[in-house]
Amino acid sequence: MPSSSAASVPTPVSTPDSASVPPPTESASPWRSLRYRSMRWWSLANFVSNSGTWMQLTVQNLLVLKITGSAAATGLSISVQAAPALLVSLLGGAAVDRWPRKLTATVSQALLGTVAFVTAVLVACGRLDLPVLLALAAVTGLVATVDAPACALLGNDLVRPEDVPSAIGVGSLVHSAGRLTGTALAGVAVAVFGTAAAYAANGLSFLFVASVIPFLRPVPGAGRPAERRAPAVPAQRGTRAPAKEMTVREGLGFFMRRPRLVALAGITGLSAVFGRNYGLTLAVLVTGPLAGGAGAFGTVSTVLAVGGIIGAVLGARLRRPSVRLVCTLAAAGGLLQVVAGLSPSLAVLLVLVLPMAVVETVSDTAGTTVLQTDPPAHLRGRVLGVWGTISTAWGLGGPPALGLLMETAGARGALVAGGLIISGSVATGFVLRRRRAAAPVLLHTEVRDAVTSQPALSQAA
Template identity: 75%
Template sequence: MSPTAPSRSPWRSLRHCGMRWWSVANLVSNTGTWTQLTVQNLLVLHITGSAAATGLSMSVQAAPALFVSLLGGAAVDRWPRKLTVAVSQALLGAVAFTTALLVALDRIDMTSLLVLAAVTGVVATVDGPACALLGNDLVPVEDVPSAIGVGALVHSAGRLAGTALAGLTVGLLGTSAAYAANGVSFLFVASVVPFLRPAPGAVKEPAVEVRPVPAPEELSVREGLKFFVRRPRLVALAGITGISSVLGRNYGLTLAVLVTGPLAGGAGAFGTVSTVLAVGGILGAVLGARLHRPSVRTVGLLAAAGGLLQAVAGLSPSLAMLLVLVLPMAVVESVSDTAGTAVLQTDPPTRLRGRVLGVWSSIGTVWGLGGPPLLGLLMEWAGARGALITGGLLIAGSIGAGLLLRRRDLPVPARATGREALGTAA
C-alpha cells in the first residue's frame, strides 16, 4: 500500500490541540496590541499636538530591534521557550498596566511614554522570536508553513478587531481602558503557555540548563552570526527580501502617491486600494499555508513575479486597472512571505534558531528604516509610476540573474535533477 500523501490543507496545523490554543491566545494578544497601538498614536498627538512626536515614539519602540535583537535571539536559545514566552508576555502586560495607570491618573507625559516604548521594544526583541519558535515547536516540521499561514491570518484578524475595538473602548471606558485591555491580553497568553503540549513529530527543543543570568560566552551571538553569513540560502533569502522590501512593498507610499496624483483619486480611492491589498494578503496567507516544504527558490520566483506585477501596476491607466493588479500583487507577496518565514524558521539547527531570528530582526529593521527614504528619493527622481516600474524591474531582474548564476554554478549532476534539486539547494 502506498504511503498517505501529506496533507496540503492550509488549516492542517490546527488539527493539533496545542496549536489551536496557541492560535486563540495569539488572536487575543494581537487584538489587544492593535487596540493599544491605535490609541497610542492618538494619545501622543493629544499630548504633543505633533505628528513628528508620534513618529518618534514609534521609532523609539522599533530601535531596540536594531541594536538588541542579537542578544534577544541568543537569550531565546539559552532559555526554555515556554518559560521565556510566559515571562516576556507578563513583562509586556506589566508595561501596559503601568501605562494604563499613568493615563488614568493623568500623570502621563511624553518622557514617560518614550521610556515605556523603549522598554516594550527591548522586551519584544526576546518575545518576538520566542513566540514564533514556540508556535513551530507545537507542530511537525511539515506543518510549519501551515502554522505560519494561520499565524498571518490571526495577525490580520487581530489587527482588524483591535482597530475597531479601539474607538469603542475609548468611547465607552476611556483611553486607559485600551492599555488595560492589552495588559489583560498579555496575561491571557502567559496563562495559556504552561498548558501547551507539542504534537507527535514536532521538533523537540534542546535541553538547556536555566541560570538566573547567562554568562556572555553562553549567549554566543557570534555563533549565530557566523552560521547566518556562512549559509548561502539564508544570505540569498536576505538579499531577495531586502531588495523586495526597499524597491517594492512600501505600497502605503508609492500607491498613495499614484492614486492621489496621476490617477486623480482621493483618500477614499486609496482606502479601496488598501482594502484590496488587505484581502489579497489574507488570500495569500491561506495559499502559503498549503505549502509543504518551501525553498528559497520558491521565495525568489514569487518575489520576481511580484516585481513584474508591480511594474505593470505602474502603467495602470485607471483606478479600476490598478485594483485588478493590486490583488495578485498582494497575494504573491503574502505567499512569498509565508514561504520565506518557513525557510528561516526551519533551516537553522534548533539550538541556533533564536539567534538566527535575532540576526534577521536586525536586518529587517535596517530595511524598515532605510527603505522608505530611499524609495522617496526614487519617487522624487522618477515619480510614482517611474518608481513602481523601475523598482519592479530591478526586483525581477536581480532575482532572475541570481537564479541563473546559481544554476550555472551547480555541478552538472545537480542541474540534471531538475526543479526538485534546485528547490532544495537554493
C-alpha cells in the same frame, strides 16, 4: 504580541497527550495545523493578543499627539521602540536559544502586559509625559527582542515541520482578524471608558497569552536536544559542533555561511525597500497620476487586504517551501508591480493589486518557513535575532530611500524601477547560481577524460 516562528535551547519537554498530537498526514489543507489541540489554543491566544495590540495601536499615535502636540515626537516614540530591535536583537535571539522556551515566552508576555497596565494607569491619572512615554517605549522594544523569537519558535514547536507553513498561514489570518476586531473595539472602549481602557485591554490580552502558554504541549522532537545532536541541515564547511556555551557569534557565523539564508535576506530586503511599501507608492499613484481621492485609495487598500487573506490561505497549503520559490514569487511580484506602475486607470490597477498581494503573502509565508526551519534547532533563536536586526534596518531605511526615488522618478517611475530591480536581481542570481553549479561538472568531466586517455597515450609512446 505572539507570532508563529522557530526553535530554542534545551527545555523540559512536556509529554503530549496522544489526542493532542494527531498522526502524520500528507494533507495540504491550509488548516491542517489546527488538528493540534495546542495549536488551536495558541491561535486563540494570538487572536486575543492581536486584538489587544491593535486596540492600543489605534489610539496610541493620537495619544502621543495629544500629550506632546508634536508629530515629530510621535515619530520619535516609534523610533525609540524600534531601536532595541536594531541594536540588541542578536542578544535577544541568544537568550531564546539559552533559556527554556515556554518560560521565556510566559515571562516576556507578562512583562509586556505590565508595561501596558503601567501606561494605562499613567494615562488615567494624567501623569504620562514625553520622557516617561519614551522610557516605556524603549522597555517595550527591549522585551520584544526576546518575546518575538520566543513566541515565534514556540508556535512552531506545536506542529510537525511539514505543518509549519500551515501554522504561519493561520497566524497571518489570525493577525488580520485581530486587527479588524481590535480596531473596531478601540473606538467603543475609548468612547465608553476612555483612552486608558485600550492600554488596559492590551495588558489583559498579554496576561491571557501568559496563562495559556504553560498548558501548551510541543510535538515530541520539535526543536529539542535530540535535534541538536542530529541537525536538520547538512554540515557546512567550517561549521563546528554546537558549543556548550551558545554565543551570538556562532549564530551570526552560521547565518553568513549559509548561502540560502543570505540569498533570502537579500531578496527580502530588495522587496521590502522597492516593492512592499504600497501604502506609500500606491497612495501617491492613486491620488496623483490616476486622479483618485481618499475613497479610491481606500478601495485599493481593501483589495490589498483581501489579497493578503487569499495569499495566507494559499501559503498555508505549502509543505516544504524553498528559497527558489521565494525568489520566483518575488520576481513575479516585481513584474506585476511594473505593470501596475503603468496602469492607465484605477480599474486596471485594482485588477493587478489583488495578485500582487497574493504573491507577496505567499512569498512571506514561504520565506518565514525557511527562516524558521532551516537552521539547526539550537541556533534558531540567534538566526531570528540576526533577521530581526536586518529587517528593522529595512523598516527604518526603506521608506526614506523609496521616498527619494519617488521624488526623482515619480510614483509610476518608482513602481516600475523598483519592480525591475527586484525581478532583475532574481534573474541575475539564478544565472550566477546555474553557472556555479555547472562549473564543477565540467571540471569533473575534463579530469575523467584525461585519466581515461592516459593508457592510450602510453601505448602510443
